[in-house]
Amino acid sequence: AQSVTQPDIHITVSEGASLELRCNYSYGATPYLFWYVQSPGQGLQLLLKYFSGDTLVQGIKGFEAEFKRSQSSFNLRKPSVHWSDAAEYFCAVGEQGGSEKLVFGKGTKLTVNP
């Protein structure tokens, strides 16, 4: 069964600093990969997704992520963080070939200092 690991439970960065959130997955084939963001008290919003093609994916709000098959990773990046980016970020993997299931990581909570 596929699994997703987000090694960092909580990250704190200063506003304007760069950000990288880590995500590692375990899956036999090429997975479908997603990053979702959840603001406090809100549902999840899709930032970006990857399923084929260019391994560098651009998303909303200035985020990007890079798929690295050799490292089984799909890390999320942003060059300059804004205070409004403070939220919880979830990496998820979708299964190719028929399962509707998304498997989520446990999330990384991002705090942004002024």
Added chain:
Amino acid sequence: DAMVIQNPRYQVTQFGKPVTLSCSQTLNHNVMYWYQQKSSQAPKLLFHYYDKDFNNEADTPDNFQSRRPNTSFCFLDIRSPGLGDAAMYLCATSRDSTGWETQYFGPGTRLLVL
């Protein structure tokens, strides 16, 4: 503008007293999902409907049931809530059920069991 609507946003119930959570969507999507998200944990899929076909996750307790009377609405029924069922319940929709489809989430209903 709201696409996935959940009511109520907060629900307080008593131990053992049945409770129903509501989800509606304006996207006309075929698939509707219910997730349970406990504090500082990843969303966990309880079940989903593809149109009228119900798909239960193997580890979803029998205490949790769902109804989808039409395309737009889906309900989560908890027959006898226990203290361990206190959580955020997220409804999501997707156009189709392939692994790469984006899921659109509602804001969630936070359930408190007294």
